[in-house]
Amino acid sequence: MMRKLWIVFRKEVVDNLRDRRTLLTVLVFGPLFGPLLYLGLMNVIINKQLADMDQPLKLPVQGARYAPNLVDYLKQHNTDIQPAPANPEQAVKDGSADVVLVIPKDYATAFIAGKPAVVQLVMDQSKDSAQKNINRTRDLLQGYSQEIAALRLLARGVDPSAGAPLAIETVDISTPQSRAVLILGFVPYFFLFAAIIGAFYLAIDVTAGERERGSLEPLLTTSVARSTLICGKLAAVTLFSAVSLGLDVVALAWSQGLIPATKLNIVVDFGWHTALAAFLLTVPFCLLIAALLTVVASFTRSYKEAQTWLSFIFILPMIPVFSLIMFPAEPSLWMMWVPALSQDVLVTTVIKGAALNYAFVAVSVITTLTLGLLLAWLAAWLYSREKVLG
Amino acid sequence: MITVHNISKHFGTVQALQSVDFTAADGRITGLLGPNGAGKSTTLRIISTVLKPDSGSVLVDHSDVLTDSLGARMQLGVLPHASGLYPRLTAIENIRYYGELNGLEGADLSSRIDELVTLLEMQEFAKRPAKGFSQGQRIKVALARVLVHRPRNVVLDEPTNGLDVMATRALRAIIRRIRDAGHCVLFSSHVMQEIAALCDDIIIIAHGRIMARGTPDEIRQQTGENDLEEAFVKVVGEAGVTP
Structure with a gap:
């Protein structure tokens, strides 16, 4: 079973690595969108600040x-x-x-x-x-x-x-700092965004895409359990999501070097340690989002329909992130029960350089993974039905 | 050998199959003939374990499709009606994937793929991505995919659809070779000539029921028609529901 799972996983990875659109999204657009926006905003703020002082x-x-x-x-x-x-x-x-x-x-x-x-x-x-x-x-x-x-x-x-x-x-420290904090508030969303977009096309391709191509029915007649098929597919989607997230984190850490931090004393500390912590805190979300996208895409009839529905999922993690920007609150336990929100809160804590509450981390990781596994189980159940052929 | 025992299946209010019962023997080509919507694909899908019957049972060799679907699929090579390839994978990669899924690996798999490439004359496009393949090339790859694990039983759902004359003839030759190797071939079509040219046994199905069965000669005898097509029309017409 593990061997079959690996075969399905490897095929989906190789197959999708050959898709230029998927590759562009996973390797370029997803990981660079956040850092570029971040660099752009930071530069505008810093330049404005410097200009105001000197002029x-x-x-x-x-x-x-x-x-x-x-x-x-x-x-x-x-x-x-x-x-x-x-x-x-x-x-x-x-x-x-x-x-x-x-x-x-x-x-x-x-x-x-x-x-x-x-x-x-x-x-x-x-x-x-x-x-x-x-x-x-x-x-x-x-x-x-x-x-x-x-x-x-x-x-x-x-x-x-x-x-x-x-x-x-x-001693005026307010303006630059507060603006930096505002941008900082978006950083965890960039990560969630990268995780979603990394999984996006793959989740469609392995479900609705497979059905639309007519390759699903022959696949179901091979001597592989359907649950194994879906697990292999899910693993591939999760991997792409995690790769996109990893690249995003690296790009952000690297882009820190491009900001003339010495000119101004605002600085969001995002070194390699922070980057690693942010990645590890967010990576359970990859499984959850991969399973969620796969489940939703399994309900759709075609690639196009899947794209439409899945686009809505981009909005979901925005809700907690924006509420947190608008109503700042101290991290508390209930937040850890909400995926996306918990990652947001924890990553923000790390970026601010504050100490992590490891009980919070545990709750966040376990909740997110459990929900992810539940959705994976749901996906497997959807594939066990006759209706899966559409 | 495929033994279909009294299977029934409904979709919503439509009774798709009613007490369908037949055997497809080893070393013979069994043709499932019927007009569009007769229940051919549903029957084949139940055999290939994609659908489950409401009642009745199916044995593939000695594996029950309901209780041991993995074992049954191991003995089966299935070419469904829609047999899409992966456009970004080459012909060989498409075949290799199915070989691996069905438990083959290493040198055994590689030599089997070479064998099929030669058998189905795919040398020319074997290493090209499937994206731009003609219908004939696609069917060949799909067929290689079906045969890669040397299944004892081969189920083909309208395999000649969309093929030109030459490709059809080539396919028939291949199907005969599979039979001559002692395999059980079950194959569906709505084209009388197709069945007449190829099959050892014929099962005529309409409105979800079996209307007649036997060798071509037996069917001619049963209906008292010399021409198989006339026999087919007579049998299907007897159901009394043909519009």
Whole structure:
């Protein structure tokens, strides 16, 4: 029986290795989709981050001539002073400027008199993308204000530090990190995706495809038990799924090297150890998805019909993954009972560098494998019926 | 030897077979003749263990298809009506797969495949993927697949379908050789001439029942018709349900 199983397995592997579409999906599209998307997003974020830091702040200023010193100060602090639009409020409203600095005519009078000189910042507080420039402008004005204050205190013989009871230092780590975490949330889905797509065409080919070609009936007349046939087929589907997953994990680990991590201190740690752990945690899912796809494809009449139905299965693991992104929760035991969710949670834990709860791992592996075996048994039962010939 | 004992089978409300009972002997070609939808394929599918009868039993040599389906299949080579090949595998790989599934391996399998390639004159395309094969080439590979494990009993469901004259003649020659080697050949067709040209025993089936059986001569005698085709029409017509 083991020998027959091996024969069926080997034939399905060899046969499907010759199918260019299957090969492309398993070896190229499945494994590279995630890492490429990941690399792309990471690069966009990093470049944007770096660009924002280095680039001069573009600031339209109205009435620049009333406050030459202030304008000089801004220029010295990496600001590109631009002529103000005729109507600042309109410009902010239609998005042509993030923030406009308006210096009124009586600025100089107030300044010289030592009274607070009013300057206006025209901005839209509700516009997220403008926040960075608004804050930078505000910080600069604040800085200038403090510098003048210090000078004035000095002129009156007072220690300037008396006027600054607090020294606030901001260490901003939020934005890049939080974005990285968002992308990180997708990484386990990339793995699940690779596992599904690796199994996809094979599951159809060995079931609906075999029936459509008319090669199923002669196959059933050989002296091999039907359960052996289906197990061999399932093993081949699982292997392709696992290969796709393995390549995906390797590609992701490798692509880490392509991200200019040193330029920024966000880093998702995805080294080879993490990669191995992620693979081992996700690989039980391969059996489950192979069996699920095979069972669903066994119900369909043709290759085309199978493709349609099986496409829906891509959505299934998205449900837990996206819910977890939207409603972040700490790993808990009940999650381990849900395949896809449990892999998602565990892989996320590993990527974050947190310690794994081995009881959780055991529950996840056992639940997923048990469900996979149940579905495999269901597939074997489906093949034992007369209706299997369609 | 294939012994069919009183099998019945229904699909939904349709009674496909009713008390079908016959024997296909070793060293003889037994033809199952009947119009389309008569129950030929259903009978052959029950023999090849793909379907199960509602009642009755089938023995292939000494193996009961119900209680020892694996043993029965071991003694059987079956060419079903739909006999698809694996298009990405070569002719030889297609044959080898079935040989291995039926328990052959190593040098024995390789020499058997060589034998069949020569017997069925497949040298020209033996190492090509099956994708672009003509109908004749496909049938040859499918037939080699049936014969690879030297089954004692060969079941062929309308094997000449879609073959041209030359290919049909070649196939007949092969079937005779299998018989002459002492095997039991059971073969179905809806074409009278096909059966007349080849069979030692004829079983005429219509509407799921056996209408007549015997050697061609016996059937002519039974019906009082000299022409086998007339005999066939008479027998099938007697069922009284022919539209």
